[in-house]
Amino acid sequence: MTFQEQMDFTNHNNQFMRRCGIRITRLVEGCCRAELKVEDACRNTGTTVHGGLLYTMADCAASAYARAVADRPVTLSGDFHYLANVTSGVIAAEAVPVRMGKTILVFRVQVTAGDKLLAEGTFTCFAGK
Numbered sequence: 001m002t003f004q005e006q007m008d009f010t011n012h013n014n015q016f017m018r019r020c021g022i023r024i025t026r027l028v029e030g031c032c033r034a035e036l037k038v039e040d041a042c043r044n045t046g047t048t049v050h051g052g053l054l055y056t057m058a059d060c061a062a063s064a065y066a067r068a069v070a071d072r073p074v075t076l077s078g079d080f081h082y083l084a085n086v087t088s089g090v091i092a093a094e095a096v097p098v099r100m101g102k103t104i105l106v107f108r109v110q111v112t113a114g115d116k117l118l119a120e121g122t123f124t125c126f127a128g129k
Contacts, residue, residue, distance in 0.1 A: 003027045006068035017060055020053060024064050025092075032065035032095045038088050048085040054093075054111050054119045055080050061095035062107040062123035070105060070127035080121035086113045095123070103127050 001009065007027035010017065017023070017034075021042065026033035034057050036042070044050040059075055066073035091113050099106040105127055111119040 001068065003029065003068050006064065010064050010067065014060075020056060022057055022060050024061070027064060027068060030096060032061045032068075034061040034064070034093045034095075036091045038086065038091060043087065047087050049087070049091065049118075051082055051085075051119075054082065054085075054091070055121075057091065057093035058095070058109040058111055058119065058121055059123060061093040062109055062125065065095050065097065065107060066105050066125040066127065069100065070125070072128040073105065073125040074128060076104075076124045076126050078121055078123045080119060082119045084116055084118050086116065086118065089113050091118065098122070101127075 007024045010024050022034050022036050025035045038049055042049050042053055093109055093111045095107040095109045098108050105125040107123045109121055109123055
């Protein structure tokens with residue numbers, strides 16, 4: 001599947017991402033970007049975006065890239081660090097490959113709101129067969 005085909009397939013068929021309001025907006029060699037417009041359902045009781053949603057966005061960006069280059073990959077681990085938060089606007093998660101091995105894929109992901117870095121982490125995927 002091409003990067004464009006994978007992006008279209010993911011946006012159309014990933015019901016969990018759709019339910020969360022996450023869309024892949026860019027998937028090319030070297031980068032996958034997921035975006036989300038903050039709505040009421042995205043916020044925790046403190047009125048900022050729920051940390052689980054930030055993590056989910058990062059995992060979705062890394063996983064969409066992994067699916068474009070591997071057969072049935074699964075996330076093995078995610079090391080994620082929360083740095084800031086927002087209450088509104090558009091949030092983006094951008095995954096870039098760090099290591100593209102035969103069975104192990106590693107991505108660095110940053111979650112931002114404009115120029116503000118909200119979180120960053122490293123996600124490791126197993127490239128299943």
